Amino acid sequence: MELFEWYIIRATGTVAYVLLYLAVLTGLFSQVQKRRKKKVTSTLYLHESLSNWALILTCGHVLFLLIDSYISFQWFEVLIPFKSHYKMLPMALGSLAFYFLIMTVITSKARKKIGYQKWRRLHGLNPILYILVTIHGLFIGSDFQGIVIAAANIVPLLILGVLLLFDRKKTQAIQH
Template sequence: MEMFEWYMIRATGLAASLLLYLSVIIGLYSQVQKKRKQKVTISLFLHESLANWALYLVIGHVGFLLIDSYISLQWFEVLIPFNTDYKPLPMALGALSFYFLIMTIVTSKVRKKIGYQKWRKLHALNPILYIFVTIHGLLIGTDIQGAVLAAVNILPVILIGGMMLKDKPKLDVTH
């Protein structure tokens, strides 16, 4: 049964990472659309839905780690950062990513209660989540080559940066 667990650990982690990636891209795109004074209802719904599904898959990822008999991790090794001998840094980044994702989703659900400004400050921490997930995948994953993962992560930054620069107001230097 070890192979099933191994595949499920990889599949849930990779799928969660992909959904988080898509959620980030759509979230950034909706910000560009907002600046252009366009409706963002559908893109924000998709952004939040993808993040929710990423969380469900991360919970599955953690569950499969806990039942895997090959590595035999205890709950505290998976959920408490730096509390394992098995690849401590990538495992810690995975645990911290899990907590960042929970914080992001919970604060998004209660943003009206905590206030928009506080929510924006907390949501601004999400690049840390994304960086942690990416490093976690690079250091512990065996499914994607580093160059591919780097290219996949650099491309959206270039595209979104280009969209934002295109929208910048032009300075009138004739006066």
């Protein structure tokens, strides 16, 4: 049973990370599209759906950690940062990222109630979430080499940066 648990823990964590990665890309892409004055309804729906599924898979990841018989985590080791006997720092980063993800999804669903400006400030903290998850995955025992994760994260950001730069030059040319 231990091997099955290990695969499920790794799979839920990896798929949650990929979904979060795609949510970040669609969120950034929607910002580029907004600057271009394009409709982003379907992109934002995809962004929200990816974020919701990332949270669902992360909850599964946490639950499977709690039933893992090889390491035998106690609930507080998984849910309270810096309380784990196993790789304390990466586990703490994973716990903190879990709370950031919960906050992100809840505040996004309550955007109208809390106000757009407050939501925007809270949503602006999401790079912290993504960095925490990435470091957690790299140091807890990633299935991917660091260079693969670095390339997967840097290349799309460079592309989006070029798109934003191109849009800024295009906007400046139109204004003059």
